[in-house]
Amino acid sequence: MTAARNDNRLPLPPHFDPQRVGEVWRVPYLQRALAAADWTARHGIQPAANDEPRTCLLLIDCQNTFCIPGFELYVGGEGERGPIGDCRRLCAFIYGNLGHITEIVATLDTHSVLQIFHPLFLIDDAGQHPSPLTAVSLEDVETGRWQADPRTAASLGLAPGALQRHLLHYCRQLAAGGKYQLMVWPYHALLGGIGHALVSAIEEACFFHAQARHTQTRYEQKGSHPLVESYSALRPEVREDADGRPLGMRNDALIEHLLTFDRIVIAGQAKSHCVVWTVEDLLAAMRERDASLTRKVTLLADCASPVVVPGAVDFTEQGEAAYARFAAAGMQVRNAAEVLLE
Numbered sequence: 001m002t003a004a005r006n007d008n009r010l011p012l013p014p015h016f017d018p019q020r021v022g023e024v025w026r027v028p029y030l031q032r033a034l035a036a037a038d039w040t041a042r043h044g045i046q047p048a049a050n051d052e053p054r055t056c057l058l059l060i061d062c063q064n065t066f067c068i069p070g071f072e073l074y075v076g077g078e079g080e081r082g083p084i085g086d087c088r089r090l091c092a093f094i095y096g097n098l099g100h101i102t103e104i105v106a107t108l109d110t111h112s113v114l115q116i117f118h119p120l121f122l123i124d125d126a127g128q129h130p131s132p133l134t135a136v137s138l139e140d141v142e143t144g145r146w147q148a149d150p151r152t153a154a155s156l157g158l159a160p161g162a163l164q165r166h167l168l169h170y171c172r173q174l175a176a177g178g179k180y181q182l183m184v185w186p187y188h189a190l191l192g193g194i195g196h197a198l199v200s201a202i203e204e205a206c207f208f209h210a211q212a213r214h215t216q217t218r219y220e221q222k223g224s225h226p227l228v229e230s231y232s233a234l235r236p237e238v239r240e241d242a243d244g245r246p247l248g249m250r251n252d253a254l255i256e257h258l259l260t261f262d263r264i265v266i267a268g269q270a271k272s273h274c275v276v277w278t279v280e281d282l283l284a285a286m287r288e289r290d291a292s293l294t295r296k297v298t299l300l301a302d303c304a305s306p307v308v309v310p311g312a313v314d315f316t317e318q319g320e321a322a323y324a325r326f327a328a329a330g331m332q333v334r335n336a337a338e339v340l341l342e
Helices: 029-043 083-096 138-142 160-177 200-213 252-259 271-289 291-296 316-328
Strands: 055-060 103-109 134-136 182-184 218-222 263-268 297-300 332-334
Touching: 029 200, 055 271, 083 200, 083 263, 083 297, 103 200, 103 252, 103 271, 138 160, 160 182, 252 271, 263 271, 271 291, 271 297, 271 316, 291 297, 297 316, 316 332
Parallel strands: 055 103, 055 263, 103 218, 263 297, 297 332
Antiparallel strands: 134 182
């Protein structure tokens, strides 16, 4: 993997329209499959099974819910400074390096209406649900400012008292971990909804890659357990409930799969949350085995944006600080145009 000097990237295929990246549409699979076969023959693209070295492109939550303006949890930023620009650059990276990306692994934030971080889960003394982007502290739960809504307990298979006990235990674990307070997020990435889907242009690029390289795109769902947050694709924020029963385990199968590659390129949303904590957990797993493995990783700095909601939250500083830590640990942090896979 080198910085681009003599640019040997493939051209962008005719179907890719950068101006449509912010739109949602149905990918015409048969047309793209036929075009990919022609593209493969025209440019001498070989099957992924022949790759040496082998490169994985890990896409974190490149979904409508985060990337498309007007959707539920749009990450923030306008034009080239936000997710639309990120997705344009990411598509260009995929098409330009098509012949050297062995496999694409795409994670999908996957939620239901009733989860610990959605408004329906919590109520105040007046029986009102919190507004999205309400931060819930341990003190808020200890003093009863926010409580688990007992009407939801039966649906989750718990008694109302047990649900409240879980909320208290959960917030204590978050406080002890020192990362984030419990945040009430807008309903987002709901399974079965259009917000859950990949950005159409990204889906199209993944499909075109699979056809051209004769390889399967690997999809990894995360975040479906109703009683825990899962920013990272590799583990939940809290692993056990108040009684010591598992809420989720580290995704060792995915970690082991990623480590089979010679190079791992990472992009996605949001830089300050799901990308950072996925990379943090991958870094920890690499250090357990061999700290030099971090040299496998390249973070595409301009293909990820932090959560920014004007007047509410801005996690830019946290995202930048984390990327600086990753660079210090041996990972490469580059803009997409600077990375040429060979």
